[in-house]
Amino acid sequence: MSLPHPTETIAAIATAPGTGAIAIVRLSGPDALALADRIFICPAPRPSQRPPGTFVHGQAVAPSSGEVLDDALLLVFHAPHSYTGENSIEIQCHGGSQAAQRILAALFSIGARQAEPGEFTKRAFLNGKIDLTQAEAVADLIHARSERAARLASAQLADALGIRIRGIYDDLLGVTADIEAMLDFPDDELPQHVPTELSGRLEAVSRHIQALLDTWQEGHVLREGARIVIAGAPNVGKSTLLNLLAGRDRAITSPHPGTTRDTIEEAVVLLGYPMQLIDTAGLRDAPGEIEQEGIRRTHRALSQADLCVFLVDASNNLSAAEKAFLAAHKPEKLLVLLNKIDLGQKIRTENLPGLDSMPISLKIDPPIAKISGKIVQKILRTPHGSDHAELAISARHRNLLLSALEDIKFALHHLKTGSEADFFPAANHARAALDQIGYVFGKNCQEELLDAIFSRFCVGK
Ligand SMILES: Nc1nc2c(ncn2[C@@H]2O[C@H](COP(=O)(O)OP(=O)(O)OP(=O)(O)O)[C@@H](O)[C@H]2O)c(=O)[nH]1
Ligand SMILES: [Mg+2]
Structure with missing residues (x-):
């Protein structure tokens, strides 16, 4: 590894901001043990003289005045047997923002520097504790x-x-x-x-x-989530589907066509895969200005979607506009739900050759598990969806x-x-x-590449 080894001692609060039972301050680098001796009072021996992998109860103090900042536990790690591979200290103090902030300020006052996002993990990588795929x-x-x-x-x-x-x-x-x-x-x-x-x-x-x-596709969906747009003519059951998949009454549904006039987003997890569902304004030659804007938004959402779930009222024949929509979109990005078959079924799977379609009724016994399974299958582009994501790039x-x-x-x-x-x-x-x-x-990686990767991390990790 041609990159320089860190010489500075870094510190950060590792726990999330806000109220909580415990906060953790992390300290890592060549001076970690010496700095701990200066801000932590405990029964002998001093922190730096304690065996690695042990913890001690004591008080964190301001190095200049000796003022007690908090009652705390201190954990001692010796290089290379620590997360970073360096000498490291963790101080567990009371939660909330004040105690940890004051301990951190005490550490800064005697030479530690604020850790950058992901810097502890970056050091673990630079010290050969983990490779880049593990850091990611x-x-x-x-x-x-x-x-x-x-x-x-x-x-x-x-x-x-x-x-x-x-x-x-x-x-x-x-x-x-x-x-x-x-x-x-x-x-x-x-x-x-x-x-x-x-x-x-x-x-x-x-x-x-x-x-x-x-x-990759599996890794992409698991990491970034997929965007699923629910589209179709007014009144076909789009918002009903959103509510069923979300498991709550997210969108207003009604027998009046044109109920949904804006896009409505809801984050859901379908069969373990995170997804963003987007319910949309029904597609039609809209009478009003507001609805027209809604339809523009539907088209925008469609252009960014991983999959379009297109609903039709199967108790009626397909309209010219629906036929045109189906012809204009790629079959692999389309799942057609033939809804309202409780009212009769005029459109059948056989009428839509080359398209994935499924007859359903969202009103009577909606097959939500089957719909979710089909959505996941289409998104992953595999015949069955894989059972084990042991590895996905x-x-x-x-x-x-x-x-x-x-x-x-x-x-x-x-x-x-x-x-x-x-x-x-x-x-x-x-x-x-x-x-x-x-x-x-991570072999022979440039510094800029590492910076790009580690900037995704939180401070303190
Ligand atoms: N009979 C029957 N009615 C249904 C079915 N699915 C939905 N509905 C009803 O159809 C009406 C319209 O449903 P919505 O979910 O609001 O339809 P939408 O596509 O969101 O409509 P817009 O927002 O106006 O575009 C509601 O009264 C639903 O209860 C179904 O499978 N069978
Ligand atoms: Mg709606």
Whole structure:
């Protein structure tokens, strides 16, 4: 790792602001133990002389005046056996904003500096305690919006993704080294089978990369959530569906067409996947100005949606406008619900070839579990939705893997062309792919990249 090792001692409040039972002040760096001695009074031995992994009860005091700031517990960690890999101290004091703030100010007054967002975790990475995929998992876990998202983050924190990526890196490193070794062979002495064998190994690497890329959609939905727009003509049951999926009476429903005139958003978790549901104004040639604006908003929401759930009143025939809507949207982004079949069914699944559709009644026995399952399936673009999200890459990983795959493609092309002159560009492309894979787990990363990643964190983590 070419990045400099931290020399400053950093401090921050690690607990969320607001009223609570306990607040935690964290301190990490070369002077952590010495600074603790100056602001913490406890029965001998002093904090710096205490064994690692222990805690002691005492008082946090202002170093200048000796004023007692709070009764507190102090935990001692010695490098490298701490979160950051450095000497670290945690002080558990009373909650609320004052006690922790005063202890923090005391630490600043004797040389500690305010930690930046994610700086403790960044140090853990710089000290080799975790790789970059694990550091990212810490942020994912903190931001997880569903249990499934948290499980994915935990698995990544336990190195599930890191192990796979490093495996790919090692395989690619081996092939790259062997391609580079070919450069030293005179053309006529190189055994014929060597480039073929190397191509085979590169193809295997690209299959492994592709398998990881296939997990992106799931990772994207779990991390960012999906946007589901509920659209359709007025009065088809859009708001009724929103309320059923949300499990509460979020939107007004009524028999009068044009009830919903603005977009209404609701965050829900469907089968473990966080989603933003957006109920919209019914699409029609609207009479009023307000409704027209509502319909403009419907179109805007549709343009940003991952999926459109399009409701129709199946007890009537499709209108020309509905037909036009269905023709204008991509089938993979459409789920058509044939609603109100309790009133009769004139539109059937067979009438909508090439589209995913489902006959339902939201009034009598609405099949909410089935609708949720279908939405998740469409969003994940898998036939059944996967049961275990043990591993799913993020957008950052995806961009790097795509670019690695591109370089491997070029390397393969040059290898297969087969003349000695082509081995050099083949080696270069393989090296470039190797760099991209390395960036995924943080090998040779630039400072700016790390800053971008760790700025997503909270202060104190
Ligand atoms: N019979 C029957 N009525 C339904 C069904 N689903 C919804 N409704 C009724 O249809 C009416 C319209 O429902 P809403 O959910 O307000 O429809 P909407 O699409 O949001 O309507 P707008 O906001 O006006 O665009 C309400 O009276 C619902 O109770 C169904 O499956 N069968
Ligand atoms: Mg409505």
